[in-house]
Amino acid sequence: MRHFTQYWFDDFVLGEEFPIPSRTMTDAIFGAFQLASADNHPSHYDVEYCREHGMPDRGAHGFQILIQSAAGAGWFPSCVEDSMKGFIEQSSRFLKPVYAGDTLYPHLKVAHLEKGRTTGVVTLASTIHNQRGELVLDGLQKYLLKRHPDACSPPEGP
Numbered sequence: 001m002r003h004f005t006q007y008w009f010d011d012f013v014l015g016e017e018f019p020i021p022s023r024t025m026t027d028a029i030f031g032a033f034q035l036a037s038a039d040n041h042p043s044h045y046d047v048e049y050c051r052e053h054g055m056p057d058r059g060a061h062g063f064q065i066l067i068q069s070a071a072g073a074g075w076f077p078s079c080v081e082d083s084m085k086g087f088i089e090q091s092s093r094f095l096k097p098v099y100a101g102d103t104l105y106p107h108l109k110v111a112h113l114e115k116g117r118t119t120g121v122v123t124l125a126s127t128i129h130n131q132r133g134e135l136v137l138d139g140l141q142k143y144l145l146k147r148h149p150d151a152c153s154p155p156e157g158p
Contacts (some may be wrong), residue, residue, distance in 0.1 A: 003078065004036070005129065006079065008082075008083045008148035010151045012110050012113055018071065018075065019075075019107060020107065021071065022103055025102050030044065030060070030100060032066070032128055065128060069126040070124075073106070074108065083146040087143055093138055095136055096136040097136075106126070106132070108141070118146065123140055124143070125138070
């Protein structure tokens, strides 16, 4: 049973939005990221080191911030179960620091559509704001999707 309508490349429209739930950067998230990344720089994990260096708390690693915009955290992947061929490109800019205790609000929006013969590339603009409304990350994510089977059929002729 599907809970979302299946999207093919041809179903996307510019400006369409795909929300992702907010998340607070807790001790558990910092610890899990440290384990997964093997990054042991004290600026991410040692509160006293951070305070000695002018930071209010531990600073989130850039990739720790970036993963909050993963499309899989929202409902985008449920919409493209049959059409997804691959996640093909990602870029991002880290605009402001994120500290332990900050709450992040990720958002994805269709920014560009590039149609091919049997597939198309959907470009999603990704943004993340903090609890103060400050933009802390912006970027792009590109996905290769199948076109709707009817859109790829040759025209019927004589």
